[in-house]
Amino acid sequence: MSHSTHRKSSTWLGCLVLAAVSTATLQAASDSPQPTSQAVLVELFTSEGCSSCPPADRLLIELDRQQPVSGTTIVVLSEHVDYWDHEGWRDPFSSHLWTDRQNEYGRQFGLANVYTPQIVIDGQRQTSGGDGRAVLSAIEQSAKAPRIDIAISSLERAGDGVHVGLTAGAAKGATLYAVLADDADHSSVQRGENAGRTLDHVAVARSFIRVGKLDKSPLDQKLVIPIPPGTPDRRLRLIVFAQDGHSGHIVGVAAREL
Numbered sequence: 001m002s003h004s005t006h007r008k009s010s011t012w013l014g015c016l017v018l019a020a021v022s023t024a025t026l027q028a029a030s031d032s033p034q035p036t037s038q039a040v041l042v043e044l045f046t047s048e049g050c051s052s053c054p055p056a057d058r059l060l061i062e063l064d065r066q067q068p069v070s071g072t073t074i075v076v077l078s079e080h081v082d083y084w085d086h087e088g089w090r091d092p093f094s095s096h097l098w099t100d101r102q103n104e105y106g107r108q109f110g111l112a113n114v115y116t117p118q119i120v121i122d123g124q125r126q127t128s129g130g131d132g133r134a135v136l137s138a139i140e141q142s143a144k145a146p147r148i149d150i151a152i153s154s155l156e157r158a159g160d161g162v163h164v165g166l167t168a169g170a171a172k173g174a175t176l177y178a179v180l181a182d183d184a185d186h187s188s189v190q191r192g193e194n195a196g197r198t199l200d201h202v203a204v205a206r207s208f209i210r211v212g213k214l215d216k217s218p219l220d221q222k223l224v225i226p227i228p229p230g231t232p233d234r235r236l237r238l239i240v241f242a243q244d245g246h247s248g249h250i251v252g253v254a255a256r257e258l
Helices: 012-030 053-066 096-109 132-142
Strands: 006-008 038-046 072-080 114-116 118-121 125-128 150-158 161-168 174-188 198-213 219-226 236-244 250-257
Touching: 038 053, 038 114, 038 132, 038 250, 053 072, 053 132, 053 198, 072 096, 072 132, 072 174, 072 236, 072 250, 096 114, 096 118, 096 198, 114 118, 118 132, 125 132, 150 236, 150 250, 161 174, 161 236, 174 219, 174 250, 198 219, 198 236
Parallel strands: 006 114, 038 072, 072 198
Antiparallel strands: 038 118, 118 125, 150 161, 161 219, 174 198, 174 236, 236 250
């Protein structure tokens, strides 16, 4: 896979202004009545080596906690890229897997460069993780799209693995994926652009499993997902989503905490 040139998305000042705007916007939205929910996947591409990323990390935490969009369950996922790791601090949660996934989105959206912090909503829309209003607007728009039913029918941690039962409706061209994520993580950064800071993260992706195609018929499957090394005692989340292989759009998503 070819590599894109990478850039930062904003200055510290822009991010600090965003943080204030985002908190007020989220609080206003969360005051609305909450009818039956439709799930939307919000992916944040981030890095502990990027000084513009902590406000976006906090925004994702607030989206997860407050669930501010009426009628919508926001399923969040932090994907830590590895192209900042040579800038003085190796992000302990980074993986080239997430860099590759972000590059795929970059091609899908016709971007000249991928960047951090970037937020992708349901694989349909992307915006800077420094633009809270744009993120909320994209979630509201994506929630209107039709979905297939996905359910995590069983979930149990046993030994070194997570035993999972999944059901999903048929969807032409779509594949079902499962991500095991840390519920929350904290880091004391010693070097690089965030040196001296303690950073908080939510739903940090640790493993990525291709479950199966949904082209021809509904899926009903049981599988065991290995628990990533270094996470034996951490609280985990399972996030399952169906993604169209051509458009990149997410056509269904479900999540449960262990």
